[in-house]
Amino acid sequence: MDPKALATWPLPDLHGKLSEYLYEVHDMLLHPVLGQSSREAFRIGLAGGGARLHRMVAYNEEFMMLTLPTTAKGSAKVMVSRGVKINHIYYWCDAFRQVEGELVPVRYDPFDAGTAHAFVGKQWLRCHSEYFGAFKGRSEREIMLATTELHRRRRNHSSSFHITAQRLAEFLESVEAEEVLLTQRLRDRESLTIRLGFAAGGENRDAVVEHAPAPPHDDAALDIAVGELYGEF
DSSP, rough: OOOOHHHHOOOOOOEEEHIIIEEEEESSSSETTTTTHHHHHHHHHHHOOOGGGGGGOOOHHHHHHHHHHSSSSSEEEEEETTBBTTTTTTEGGGGGSTTTTTTEEEEEEEEEEEEEEEEETTTEEEEEEETTTHHHOOOOHHHHHHHHHHHHHTTOOTTTTTOOHHHHHHHHHHHHHHHHHHHHHHHOOOOOOOHHHHHTTSSOOOOOOOOOOOSSSSOOOOOEEEOOOOOOO
């Protein structure tokens, strides 16, 4: 039985009910070993050991950047006048002029194909894609669906058809793409509501989070800079 065919709950509603159960029901149940609820044990632990604020990790831009996914190789070569290529798309920032031909660590945003990050000069730089207007706000899943649809439409016409950023951008802005990708866009908007809730501190329970892993270069202080915005180049 395929659960996809039976899914009826919108993601925000499902998240709300799960949070209600975890933090308002399960958290208040008497634990047979502790002899108290999980919430009570948590609060007693905080009172006895302190909040240890120096070990808390804020859910902010720095945390989100450090937890972004990378590519299979983890790095990309800086091509002259084009930048780094991630998932068929080139990304650019001004600092690339200083490291042309070199490999740099990269990360991409699975919820925004218009933006990626590269580690140049001991700092993470925000890069923008070619055809930025078409890719901005498009999720990785949406790009994958568009790529699959383009291959499906062309497979009977040409055996040498290749996916390029230009073809993806043109398809994403077409009426046909709206029909194919509308359901995915609605799902992405639902997940955005959840992610924005986390960023605003929307969870009910205070959490103490251990330090996240260090960035690729431990000796470098993290600095997220914004590169110049480019369209086609």
